[in-house]
Amino acid sequence: MTAELVRGQNHPLSQSRLEIRISAGTPIVAAAALGDEAGRINGVEWVAHPGAPTQHGLEVSRQAAAEHRLAVDLDAMTEAVHRVSVLLALPASGGGAGPARFGSVAAPFVAVTGLDGTELASYTITGLEAESAVIALELYRRQGAWKVRAVGQGYAGGLAALFSDQGLDQAQQLAGSIHEAVARGLARSVQAPPPRTAEGDRSRHAAAPAVGPDQGATAPQGTPAAPTYGGQPAGMPGQGGGQPPYGGSGAPEPNPAPTGSPINYRHPGRQTAAPPPPPPTAPPAEPGRPAQPVAGDATGWSMEERLYNQVWGMFEDLARTTAAYRSAVDFAESRMDKELEQVLSDPRSRIGGQADAAREAARARHAQLVDQAREALDRDIAQLVAESDVVEPALPPAFARWDNPVWHAYKVPMEIPMALRLGDLHLPEAERLRIPMLLRLPLERGLWIDSGRAESPDGSFHDSHEMRRLAMDTAVAHAARLLAVYPAGEFTVHVIDPAGSGAQALAPLTQTGVLTFPPAQGAAGVGETLGRLTQRVDLVQMALRGGAPDALPPGFDMSQQLLIVNDFPHGFDDRAVNQLRYLADEGPAVGVHLMMVADRQESAGFGPLLDPLWRSLLRLTPVADNHLADPWVGHAWTYEPTLVPAGSQVLHQVLTKVAEARRAWNR
Numbered sequence: 035m036t037a038e039l040v041r042g043q044n045h046p047l048s049q050s051r052l053e054i055r056i057s058a059g060t061p062i063v064a065a066a067a068l069g070d071e072a073g074r075i076n077g078v079e080w081v082a083h084p085g086a087p088t089q090h091g092l093e094v095s096r097q098a099a100a101e102h103r104l105a106v107d108l109d110a111m112t113e114a115v116h117r118v119s120v121l122l123a124l125p126a127s128g129g130g131a132g133p134a135r136f137g138s139v140a141a142p143f144v145a146v147t148g149l150d151g152t153e154l155a156s157y158t159i160t161g162l163e164a165e166s167a168v169i170a171l172e173l174y175r176r177q178g179a180w181k182v183r184a185v186g187q188g189y190a191g192g193l194a195a196l197f198s199d200q201g202l203d204q205a206q207q208l209a210g211s212i213h214e215a216v217a218r219g220l221a222r223s224v225q226a227p228p229p230r231t232a233e234g235d236r237s238r239h240a241a242a243p244a245v246g247p248d249q250g251a252t253a254p255q256g257t258p259a260a261p262t263y264g265g266q267p268a269g270m271p272g273q274g275g276g277q278p279p280y281g282g283s284g285a286p287e288p289n290p291a292p293t294g295s296p297i298n299y300r301h302p303g304r305q306t307a308a309p310p311p312p313p314p315t316a317p318p319a320e321p322g323r324p325a326q327p328v329a330g331d332a333t334g335w336s337m338e339e340r341l342y343n344q345v346w347g348m349f350e351d352l353a354r355t356t357a358a359y360r361s362a363v364d365f366a367e368s369r370m371d372k373e374l375e376q377v378l379s380d381p382r383s384r385i386g387g388q389a390d391a392a393r394e395a396a397r398a399r400h401a402q403l404v405d406q407a408r409e410a411l412d413r414d415i416a417q418l419v420a421e422s423d424v425v426e427p428a429l430p431p432a433f434a435r436w437d438n439p440v441w442h443a444y445k446v447p448m449e450i451p452m453a454l455r456l457g458d459l460h461l462p463e464a465e466r467l468r469i470p471m472l473l474r475l476p477l478e479r480g481l482w483i484d485s486g487r488a489e490s491p492d493g494s495f496h497d498s499h500e501m502r503r504l505a506m507d508t509a510v511a512h513a514a515r516l517l518a519v520y521p522a523g524e525f526t527v528h529v530i531d532p533a534g535s536g537a538q539a540l541a542p543l544t545q546t547g548v549l550t551f552p553p554a555q556g557a558a559g560v561g562e563t564l565g566r567l568t569q570r571v572d573l574v575q576m577a578l579r580g581g582a583p584d585a586l587p588p589g590f591d592m593s594q595q596l597l598i599v600n601d602f603p604h605g606f607d608d609r610a611v612n613q614l615r616y617l618a619d620e621g622p623a624v625g626v627h628l629m630m631v632a633d634r635q636e637s638a639g640f641g642p643l644l645d646p647l648w649r650s651l652l653r654l655t656p657v658a659d660n661h662l663a664d665p666w667v668g669h670a671w672t673y674e675p676t677l678v679p680a681g682s683q684v685l686h687q688v689l690t691k692v693a694e695a696r697r698a699w700n701r
Contacts, residue, residue, distance in 0.1 A: 037155040039171075039184035045155045047108075047173065047180045049148045054104040054120055056170070059140030060133055061665065062122050063193075063216050064102040066092045067200065069117035069172075074201035076114075078208050081197075085215030090115065097219030097668055098125045106173065108180050117174045119185070119200075120144060122159075123167040123193050126213040136162035136188065144170045146182050149365060157184040164190045217649050219663070327421035329428035338430055342452050342472060345425065345433070348418055349459070349469045350666060355414040356463050357667040362407035370400040415464045422467060429455075432519040433470055436511070436678045436685070444518065444688050446695040450475055451519050456512060456654065459662065459671040471662075471673065473652075475519070476594055480618050480628030482651035483509045486635055498633070502601075504656035505631045506539035508675045509598055511685070512654075513629065516596060517548055518688050522695035526591060529553040529598045530563050532605030536631070546689040548696065560605045564613040567597055567626055571617065574624040595626045602632040603640065611640055611647075618650045 037045040056064055065083040067075050068090055075081060082092035082104075091110030095102045106118060122142055124133055133139050136159075145156040157171055165188025173182050189195040193212060197205035332343035373396040377389055427438070432451035434440050435458075454475055458468040485505035487498055513527050529540060531553040543549050554563040570591075577586050597617065606614075618628050630651060637644055653661060660672040678685045 036153045039157040041186045044181045044183040050108040052106045053147045055145045056102040058142040061098040065121040067119045068115045071116045083212045119172045120170045159186045166192045167196045329424045353664045359411040366400045366403035457675045480651045482630045482653045486633040506536045508656040522699040524593045526593045527596045531600045536600040547693040598629045600631045615647045
């Protein structure tokens with residue numbers, strides 16, 4: 035029987051190995067702190083947080099997420115520990131993005147469960163307003179037994195105020211290190227889709243949410259799904275605006291410029307409550323067989339929205355079904371270890387036929403659990419593969435690979451699409467299944483194409499020269515996609531190539547005439563290009579803040595701007611680096627985006643000056659690499675860029691049409 039706690043209420047715990055499940059309406063930071071008999075935290079080593087996720091019988095997530103699973107082993111606590119506090123905080127939002135207080139998001143839900151998935155106690159944290167950090171609940175020791183108490187104590191001063199109140203001397207430093215670790219995690223996370231709505235929820239074979247590789251807890255297969263609020267799954271991450279990742283209706287509501295302004299650098303205005311058109315219907319499935327998948331079976335205003343939502347649904351389904359499988363395997367191994375430990379701990383059954391039989395039975399139960407988990411995973415993957423087979427050919431150019439025949443019928447679009455495909459994602463458990471990596475448009479942050487030395491999936495290494503060439507090819511392919519999916523005259527690409535080393539890769543852009551300016555070379559070219567774009571950002575910001583967009587100079591280019599920087603840091607001084615940082619931070623809000631092609635190791639000479647720049651960009655690689663994390667359970671996904679097939683002329687054909695449309699628009 036689950037105990038639904040209210041603030042201040044406690045409940046006895048019957049198990050020592052526990053899992054704390056957390057669901058929220060937005061990505062949050064989860065941590066856990068140990069306390070002595072007086073409730074004091076006696077040092078930073080008593081806190082498990084994203085920068086130090088494992089401490090004294092605790093294990094927490096390494097990144098901010100809308101769902102967390104924390105592992106707690108009360109038997110591993112020392113005699114000095116009398117309290118375990120579960121802490122939640124909103125990530126620090128230096129640029130003002132994201133919620134700044136819990137009062138503006140859905141009430142967080144916290145549940146204490148056993149390793150078998152049985153929910154022992156739960157607590158919905160209500161009544162929060164200006165607080166940005168909260169002690170959700172605490173596990174405490176009384177007369178040799180452990181209990182859980184619902185706390186809900188919030189702090190408007192954030193984690194620093196919380197730690198200070200718990201008696202930690204290094205409160206400010208620890209809070210800063212936690213937010214720094216979270217910022218590093220966000221830099222590798224795939225952009226989360228907006229939250230889904232109850233009206234737009236798709237009917238899919240949903241796997242129970244399970245812990246990801248950064249969280250380290252164990253749970254059996256078939257654990258209960260996350261709690262719901264009003265029929266809507268809790269804990270779905272969002273980027274604001276109300277557009278569901280799949281099965282939803284509408285798209286993000288734009289943040290318009292001041293009244294009377296003809297300039298809008300945000301996503302084209304779309305309503306947030308689209309009446310879902312009837313999706314295509316598939317033939318009735320035979321009894322006992324899953325329904326035949328259909329492309330566009332999510333809801334939305336248009337087929338583009340339905341396909342976008344369907345792709346995100348496939349991405350989440352694969353993340354969660356794989357998490358369920360990994361959790362089931364972890365649980366099977368944990369159970370087998372415990373059974374074998376019991377056999378060894380009893381001298382009477384340690385040797386002889388009885389011990390051998392017990393060991394064999396434990397291994398057999400382990401194999402049975404793993405086989406059951408794999409069977410469920412294979413079934414879900416087969417369904418997703420079948421869905422991918424019908425979705426991939428139906429994708430529009432912005433979502434399609436370069437080898438998709440849709441590109442051969444390409445026409446310059448009349449409006450901006452919802453998103454852009456920047457590559458494919460897959461997991462080792464499902465090598466044959468590739469999920470399109472779709473990024474919303476306009477870009478919310480720039481891109482960093484890593485040209486550093488990398489290891490291929492087959493174990494071979496690419497040398498630095500080869501990686502630079504591949505990185506520039508990848509950057510050009512991404513830039514060409516952006517040019518191709520925007521209407522004529524609404525996207526402009528600038529290139530900085532100080533030493534001219536990217537001339538061969540840039541040939542498709544230069545030869546077709548899609549560049550307004552030739553690639554900038556030398557220190558003078560770097561300074562002139564950065565100065566021009568920095569001035570543009572300043573002018574638009576002043577016009578919008580002053581409510582006088584008409585004051586912009588006549589003929590001002592109002593298109594979205596992309597700056598490709600190759601061979602960094604060659605040709606850059608400290609002033610140029612600061613201008614890059616400025617463009618990365620302030621540019622996206624006014625339509626200026628950055629694409630760096632660089633090796634971070636080669637740029638280490640600039641020291642911490644570059645850290646904010648790297649964190650503000652999404653790292654992509656020119657070769658397959660498992661560096662990206664999903665926004666739900668934090669799996670390490672292998673990313674592969676979508677490149678033009680060798681010998682294909684499709685890129686040249688598409689860019690030629692873009693250049694022709696651009697010239698016609700300028701006339």
